[in-house]
Amino acid sequence: SAVISQKPSRDICQRGTSLTIQCQVDSQVTMMFWYRQQPGQSLTLIATANQGSEATYESGFVIDKFPISRPNLTFSTLTVSNMSPEDSSIYLCSVKTGGGPYEQYFGPGTRLTVT
Amino acid sequence: GNSVTQMEGPVTLSEEAFLTINCTYTATGYPSLFWYVQYPGEGLQLLLKATKADDKGSNKGFEATYRKETTSFHLEKGSVQVSDSAVYFCALSGNDYKLSFGAGTTVTVRA
Numbered sequence: 581s582a583v584i585s586q587k588p589s590r591d592i593c594q595r596g597t598s599l600t601i602q603c604q605v606d607s608q609v610t611m612m613f614w615y616r617q618q619p620g621q622s623l624t625l626i627a628t629a630n631q632g633s634e635a636t637y638e639s640g641f642v643i644d645k646f647p648i649s650r651p652n653l654t655f656s657t658l659t660v661s662n663m664s665p666e667d668s669s670i671y672l673c674s675v676k677t678g679g680g681p682y683e684q685y686f687g688p689g690t691r692l693t694v695t
Numbered sequence: 696g697n698s699v700t701q702m703e704g705p706v707t708l709s710e711e712a713f714l715t716i717n718c719t720y721t722a723t724g725y726p727s728l729f730w731y732v733q734y735p736g737e738g739l740q741l742l743l744k745a746t747k748a749d750d751k752g753s754n755k756g757f758e759a760t761y762r763k764e765t766t767s768f769h770l771e772k773g774s775v776q777v778s779d780s781a782v783y784f785c786a787l788s789g790n791d792y793k794l795s796f797g798a799g800t801t802v803t804v805r806a
Contacts, residue, residue, distance in 0.1 A: 611792055613792075613793070613794075615794075621798075621799075622784065622796045622797060622798045622799050623796045624796075625794065628793065638793075672738070672739065674794075676792050683744065684741070684788075684792070684794060685741070686731075686738055686740075687738065688737075688738040689738055689739075
């Protein structure tokens with residue numbers, strides 16, 4: 581398993597501003613993912629962030645809006661840029677560990693409200 | 696592409712009742728299947744998993760069997776407790792490890 585922390589845990593931001601969310605893992609992992617959970621909705625994958633390469637974005641998500649950094653094997657950031665109220669969501673990072681096939685572990689999430 | 700269809704909620708049960716949440720999937724190849732749970736105020740946790748056909752995942756009294764012939768992975772528990780109140784998500788992943796989630800089912804267990 582893996583212990584994952586995220587900062588901030590929640591924030592209220594004004595539209596037009598940007599917020600950077602940090603994800604820290606207690607062990608080295610190759611694969612990290614960023615998900616969004618809009619209010620009352622399921623989780624949607626934003627992008628895959630592998631160390632040493634550019635993030636890969638899913639359909640409907642673009643780098644200009646959600647730039648991602650992955651400087652090492654234990655850390656990643658997701659920035660939500662030029663925010664609008666529609667960006668109000670919980671943002672979660674997850675990691676794929678070596679223990680067991682295809683298991684992913686999730687961080688506690690960052691609850692973002694855009695006013 | 697991959698997709699998961701999950702029984703809509705909310706579901707309200709009395710303690711000790713039997714719980715079933717239906718989940719069916721569409722996928723290419725041979726996906727792995729998961730149930731995740733989100734307790735009130737907590738993060739998403741892996742509840743159980745199955746990685747090949749006919750596998751049964753189990754944890755905390757919950758079970759789900761990977762049925763390739765019906766492309767299903769229904770979650771069951773024989774006797775629920777108030778502490779089982781949560782949102783349950785069915786999910787799958789393929790070789791790329793990307794998770795596709797169902798819509799989630801909110802379960803409330805009354806004492």
